[in-house]
């Protein structure tokens with residue numbers, strides 16, 4: 004685990020001392036937008052037109068942020084247009100690395116050994132953490148974006164004219180509501196589990212676990228009244244939440260000590276997870292072996308023995324019964 008400083012790799016754990024034991028997630032460094040016509044998007048530069056076979060995703064199957072992009076690739080029928088490389092579940096001294104042994108693919112483009120080499124290829128002087136997902140442009144040989152929340156918005160519409168798939172997970176009338184949900188769910192749940200797990204003081208840990216569970220109670224209440232977060236329509240906000248929920252009982256509950264309850268104890272959240280999991284193509288994006296191997300095997304500071312627990316036994320295939328709402 005580490006970062007690049009002026010293009011050189013340094014093996015270094017997260018700095019939490021300056022923030023009273025709090026884990027502070029770094030802002031993503033590449034923020035261009037892939038668009039229908041190649042015009043610039045909200046940030047960064049233009050020149051990234053939606054075209055078949057031009058873009059590549061680097062993902063970890065363990066990572067909830069990368070998982071969002073794989074879900075949108077699936078939902079939007081982009082599998083033939085956008086190729087994928089899957090990193091090794093182990094993120095050790097060299098950070099994310101490539102192998103072909105464990106359900107990983109190796110680097111399909113350049114046969115690199117480590118993900119930091121992909122970042123250096125895009126910018127030989129890069130300073131920052133080397134994260135997944137990465138959306139790579141094979142034509143310009145650079146990173147379009149390493150920010151999942153923006154990559155899923157690109158996937159939501161940029162390729163629609165090529166695929167004819169116009170399903171919309173960010174519908175105009177719901178955007179304000181989605182933004183509001185995303186905001187508190189990101190802080191206390193998506194990033195909240197990390198803030199609990201990577202905290203290095205008791206106070207920071209407790210603060211984050213309490214905030215996490217108060218948001219889970221709030222989500223349980225919402226989902227007891229309606230099928231999805233905004234009501235009857237499944238949106239981006241649900242998919243962003245899903246990738247954290249599906250990992251919860253397997254890793255965040257134990258490894259990150261988010262253990263006031265298991266999600267199995269929340270009937271509405273549990274049914275909701277199963278419903279989303281059972282949507283066509285989604286189960287294939289969930290890899291519990293990579294998920295457990297990554298977290299328990301990569302964070303030495305939390306789990307020095309690297310032993311991966313056998314349980315819990317989880318079954319997301321039984322009926323969700325959310326149709327009654």
Ligand SMILES: N[C@@H](CCC(=O)N[C@@H](CS)C(=O)NCC(=O)O)C(=O)O
Pocket residue numbers: 004005030031065066067068069132133134135136149150151152
């Ligand atoms: N803002 C990024 C965050 C991505 C991120 O932090 N990914 C984790 C994996 S789950 C990572 O690569 N961490 C490596 C590190 O922090 O050094 C996004 O949502 O795309």
